[in-house]
Amino acid sequence: MRRHLLIGHFGSEDDVGIPAASDEIVSELDLLVGDRLGHGIGYALSDMEKLNLGPSEVAVDLMVLAAHIHAADTRLARSTESQDGWSREIRLVVPVSDPKLWTRSASIVKRALDFLTGDRWQIGFRARPEAQATLAKPRPKPLLPVAFDAINLFSGGLDSLIGAIDTLEAGGAPLLVSHAGEGAVSKSQEECFEVLKTAYPDAAFDRLRIWMTFGDGLIDGVESESTTRGRSFLFFSLGVAAGTGLGKEFVLRVPENGLIALNVPLDRLRLGALSTRTTHPFYMARWNELLGALGIDGELVNPYWDKTKGEMVDECTNRDVLEEAVGHSLSCSSPAKARWKGEPQGHCGYCLPCLIRRASLAENDPTEYGVPDLAAHTLDTRQAEGQQVRSFQLAIRRLAIRPGLARMLIHKPGPLSDHPDRIDAFADVYRRGLEEVGEILDGVKTAPS
Numbered sequence: 342m343r344r345h346l347l348i349g350h351f352g353s354e355d356d357v358g359i360p361a362a363s364d365e366i367v368s369e370l371d372l373l374v375g376d377r378l379g380h381g382i383g384y385a386l387s388d389m390e391k392l393n394l395g396p397s398e399v400a401v402d403l404m405v406l407a408a409h410i411h412a413a414d415t416r417l418a419r420s421t422e423s424q425d426g427w428s429r430e431i432r433l434v435v436p437v438s439d440p441k442l443w444t445r446s447a448s449i450v451k452r453a454l455d456f457l458t459g460d461r462w463q464i465g466f467r468a469r470p471e472a473q474a475t476l477a478k479p480r481p482k483p484l485l486p487v488a489f490d491a492i493n494l495f496s497g498g499l500d501s502l503i504g505a506i507d508t509l510e511a512g513g514a515p516l517l518v519s520h521a522g523e524g525a526v527s528k529s530q531e532e533c534f535e536v537l538k539t540a541y542p543d544a545a546f547d548r549l550r551i552w553m554t555f556g557d558g559l560i561d562g563v564e565s566e567s568t569t570r571g572r573s574f575l576f577f578s579l580g581v582a583a584g585t586g587l588g589k590e591f592v593l594r595v596p597e598n599g600l601i602a603l604n605v606p607l608d609r610l611r612l613g614a615l616s617t618r619t620t621h622p623f624y625m626a627r628w629n630e631l632l633g634a635l636g637i638d639g640e641l642v643n644p645y646w647d648k649t650k651g652e653m654v655d656e657c658t659n660r661d662v663l664e665e666a667v668g669h670s671l672s673c674s675s676p677a678k679a680r681w682k683g684e685p686q687g688h689c690g691y692c693l694p695c696l697i698r699r700a701s702l703a704e705n706d707p708t709e710y711g712v713p714d715l716a717a718h719t720l721d722t723r724q725a726e727g728q729q730v731r732s733f734q735l736a737i738r739r740l741a742i743r744p745g746l747a748r749m750l751i752h753k754p755g756p757l758s759d760h761p762d763r764i765d766a767f768a769d770v771y772r773r774g775l776e777e778v779g780e781i782l783d784g785v786k787t788a789p790s
Contacts, residue, residue, distance in 0.1 A: 342424035345560070346432045347413050349405065355470045359434050368560045370412050372405060372436070378476065380408045381553040385579060386478055388549055392516070393487055394586025395479045399635050402437040404551075406450070406464075407578035409433045412555045414458060414571035418564040423460075432463040438474070440466045446634040453627035456755055457618055458570040488545040489516040492584045492593045494576060495548060496520075497529035499670045499698060500645065503657045504596025505533075506666075507644075509541050510658035515594070517548040518580045520572065525676040525686040532669035540662045551579045573619035577628055577641065584639045591639040595620055598650040600697060600774030602643060603767060605750050607693075607732035618754060622646065622767075626759035647766045649774045650701035668707040672698040691715070691726040696733060700778040719786040731787040737779040740772060747772045 346365040350356070352373045361367045377383040382404050389396055413431045423429045437443045443466040454462040469476075493508055495501045495517035508515045517534065521527045534548055553575060557565055577593070584591035597620040604617055618624050620643060628641050645653055657663045674692040688695050690710025699706060699715075712726055720727030740746055747768040751757065757764060 342430065343422050344430040344432070345413065345417055345422065346434070347409055347560075348434045349409055349436050351436060351470050351473045354472075355436070357467065357470075359467075365432065366560075370409060370559070372408070378405075380412075380555070381551045382408060385549065385551045385582075386476075389583060389586050390478050392489075392547060392549065392586075394516075394583055395588065396477055396582040396586040397637070398438040398475065398477045399442070399637065400582035400585040401476045402435075402439075402443065403578045403635075404582050405437065406433075406435050407575040408553060409435050410454065410571045411553055411575045412559060414460075414566065415569055416555055416557075416559045416563065416565055418566045419568065420564075422563060427459055429460045431460055432465065434465045434467060436469045436473070437466050438469055438476075440468050442635065446631055449627055449631045449634055453624060453631065454571065454574065456621075456627070457574065457624055487587050487589075488547070489514050489587060491515045492580045492587075492591060493517050494519075494580055494593070494595050495530065495534070496576075497526055497533055497671050498694075499667065499672050499701070500596045500598055500601075500650065500653060502533050502666055502670045503653050503663065504594055504644065505537055505546075506662050507658050508594065509537065509544050509546065514545040516583055517546065518576070518583055519548060519550040520576045520579065521550045521552045525671060529669055529671035533666050536662065536666040536669060540659075540665070549579070549583055551575070570617065570619075573624075581628075581632065581637065581639060581641075585637060589638075593639060593641045595625065595641055595643045596645055596653075597643050598648055598653055598697070598701075598774070599646050599767070599770035600649055600777075601694070602646055603751055603771055604754050605736075605771055606753050607729075607736040621755050622757060622760055622763075623755040646763075647770050649770060649777050650697050651703070651777045652773075654701045664705070667702070687711070689726075691720070691729055693729050693733075696729060696778055696781070697774070700781045703781065715782070715785045719788050722787050722789050727787045730782060730785060733775070733778050734782055734785075734787060737775050737782070740775055744772065 344365045346361050346367045347370055348359050349370045349372055352371065373379055413433065417429055419427050419429060447464045450464050451462050490513055493504055493515040495505060496519060505515065505517055519530050580593045584593050602620045604621065625641050625643065632639055672694045673688040674694050676686045688708050688710045690712040695710065715730065720730050722728055722731045751767045751771050757767060
């Protein structure tokens, strides 16, 4: 295992010295491209300005911090930079507008990141150089009314699509915020948005996207990492930055069904690499704690924390629009993996999100899956197409035998102490979610070949 230190700086003239431990590998993240903030941040700020949004300086800091996290998370291979093949030791030094404010909040950021990515993070802050003391662009004057009344995360997935439809049907004017990733994801976001614009031509809603990628040579001699567990920190940061630009108290809606949000391990092997925590209640609670510590007048909420994906589909407030758009949404955890087989990118049909999607749409599913019929032949549990299905079958069987286990198992991914009044509801949505998936796995056979 090697310890890494990533130091952010604003151009070559920002050469403040940062002490490093003798066993730390030091890398630098240049935040400027010419005179502009790089890594998609400058473009995102310009897009906010066009939308009449003026994010705060602290919100810009948040995006800069997210860039450091995303860079470290995607450019440090777990296989070579960790002792156990998973947990890395990463220290960041981030230039911000108010180092004292951020230093008081550092423990919250660390707690959130340690939980989110499974790594050991240390976060330090220093003052921005004088030339970059002010980076936020105020809203144009004379002040124009902001068109949006809330922020919705919009990933291009089925849950975020339903969240957007429900918000629009309720008369809301959301700004839909996305992280533009690989080609299939970006295409899905684009096509779902176009369906919504056609369906709601008079609604005052729009979208904001950030593109953030880092070259393979960012950290010398180290391969990149594909798990991207920290990506949701970037996603949430952009949403919060846009929220501060509203100039009033805001709500950032994070639409996610309860089964995925809890992401209870289906078996003991899923506690690490295969168990994401991007919308877990503990992680979202840390975000709300961070907003409070930073003086940001906003809140992250998941309106669907107690719903299964099937319930979200059934209760969507405009089923016609959903049916029009659902085929454009993308749920697969790794849509690009089909590329290695020479097949079009899309839904594999057997990863955890694909199985939950299949169960939620059941008879009315227009999705083309890489494995179109799970019951066509016995699925090999030594191959990816059978592993997730078998794990679901075991989890469903275990809970059918001992339903009371649900109340204990929901604590496996992380603490739920922030929501003591929701424990029974969490357990119930976990049970219902497994039952929903169980319906499409009836008759599906799995075995090692």
